[in-house]
Structures are given as C-alpha cells and as structure tokens.
Amino acid sequence: MIGEFFKLLLCVPLIFIAYKTYSIYAIRKKYSHIPGPKTKGILGFYLGNLSEALRYIRGGRLLADMMLDMCNDYGRVFKFQIVDKIVVFTIEPEAVKEVLINQNFPKVPEIYKQVGFPYNERYLGNGLLSDTDFGSWQKRRVLFNHGFQRNILLNSIDELNSKIDMLMMRLRSLADEISHAALDIIANIAFSMQVDTINDPSNELNHYVYESLKGFYRQTFEPFLAYNPGEWKWLRSYKIIIRKLRDIGKRHIMKRLLYLQNDNYVPDDILTNLLKNHDASSLLSYWFQKNANKIDLKIRDTFIHFYRNLIVSINL
Secondary structure: OHHHHHHHHHHHHHHHHHHHHHHHHHHHHHOOOOOOOOOOHHHHHHHEOHHHHHHHHHOOOOHHHHHHHHHHHHOOEEEEEEOOEEEEEEOOHHHHHHHHHHOOOOOOHHHHHHHHOHHHOOOOOOOOOOOOOHHHHHHHHHHHHHHHOHHHHHOOHHHHHHHHHHHHHHHHOOHHHHHHHHHHHHHHHHHOOOOOOOOOOOOHHHHHHHHHHHHHHHHHHOOOHHHOHHHHHHHHHHHHHHHHHHHHHHHHHHHHHHHHHOOOOOOOOHHHHHHHOOOHHHHHHHHHOOOOHHHHHHHHHHHHHHHHHHHHHHHO
C-alpha cells in the first residue's frame, strides 16, 4: 500500500512535466512563423529567453533595451518566450492602433495583476489601470471623466503654474552648466582647444565668449547705449575683450598654419580641414606681408562657425 502511494507520488511530477512539455511544444509550434531569438538546449526549451532578459537586468539595462535590440535583429514584429508564455511584440503603428484602440481584445490577467497586486500585496487593486473586465472598466471610466472637465482643471491652473515656475527656476540654475559643456565640446572637436570650462568657469576663453555675447544682447536691446557717456567705459572694455578673443583665434590659426607648412603633426579636426582647403603657404605669405585681409577673413569665418554652433547648442 505504501509502495503504491510512493509510486503515485512519483507519477504526479512526471505527469506535470509531461503536461508542461507538451503545452510549451504546442505554443512554440503555434507561433513558429513569427521571427524571434532562438532558445538554447533543453533548458532553453523550458525557460525560453528568460536568461537573456536576466542578463540585461543584471547588466543594469532595461527590458526596453532588450526590445530595441530585438527590433534591430528581427524586425518590427517578433516574439520571445518566457517559460511557458510567448509574447508577441510589435512597433507597427497600424497593429498598435488595431490592438489598443479599434478592437476590444481581452487583457492578460497575469500582467495586470502585477500592477494591481505586486507580490500579492494590494497596490492599485482592480482599479482603472488594472481592471481586465471591459464592462466594469467602461462604467467606472465614464464616472471618472467628470473629474477632468475643463472648468475643474482651469481652477487648478494657478497651482500648475506655480510648480512650473519652480521647475524653471531649477532649470535656470543649470543653464550655465549646459553652456560650459557646449563651449568645451565645440572648442575641442572643432579646434582641438583643451579647455575645461565645466570645472573652471573662470578660464579666459569662457570669460571672453560670455562677455562678447553679452555685448550682442545689449546692442540689440539697448540701441542708444553707445551715446550714453556712463557706458563709454564699458564700451572700451568690451572692445578690448573682442580684440583679445580675436587674438586667441588668430594665434591658434597661425600656429596650425605653421604646423601644416612644416609638415608637423596636426589633429584631424574641423580647423585643419578648413585650412587644408586653402593653400597654407599662401596664407602665411599674406600674413608676413602684413596683408592680413585674407587671414582676417579666415578668422571671421572660423568665429562664425564657432559662435553658430555654440548658440545653437545652448538653445537646444
């Protein structure tokens, strides 16, 4: 009697394994026409692509990263297996519209239960987000719409604006950091100038660039500034700043021209390619003959390129 009981007890897991094996085989066959990542070995047959998902999570990445990689590998519609479930994923706009809007497809309770009762603890419960019964959801949704009428939302506009103002104040404090990063990137990539404005905002280049842009602003919005005797001292200092900034550019260009003329190593940046499109020796001869018009033209074009990229980057 006891022996028969143990035999029966042994048969239960075997029957369960046989059932799961057949159900996994059947569902894999059903979706075999859809592309997707292959599973590896017997363990992969039962666990599917669970190991790949865990690898992304342990690597500090999101499952969305895995979906994106699979989209690149298998196309806009693909499948992947998690244990005994096959998930079909698509980014086709028409398919998404059909599933989410046009058709009343049944929702998968197992997925929505994770939001409603994570680890069997009531969180959202059977609320609007996690209710899988369409009839129940629709009745509650109609009642819920009354709370979002236009006149009710307009009553809260002051609170909304207050929070937005707080956010803008916080973002305004970061504006200078974005400008510093833009200046460092453009100076390095375009001209191989090693500046570290992020850690040293008081450096010479950042000071001159900031003050020169400030002058643009004042000239635009204070058109009579030049006729105000009280501002003449500032005007003199502003002109000196512009000259010093142009002098930095001129010295940098001349140094690069001399390196090109002497076949010395030069970084393969934007400035080098701009100068290579002109005859370096002819530019140098213009310089030594004190006929600096052509050099000044090159400095002007270089600064236009510099400021254009800087201003666009800051605005972004």
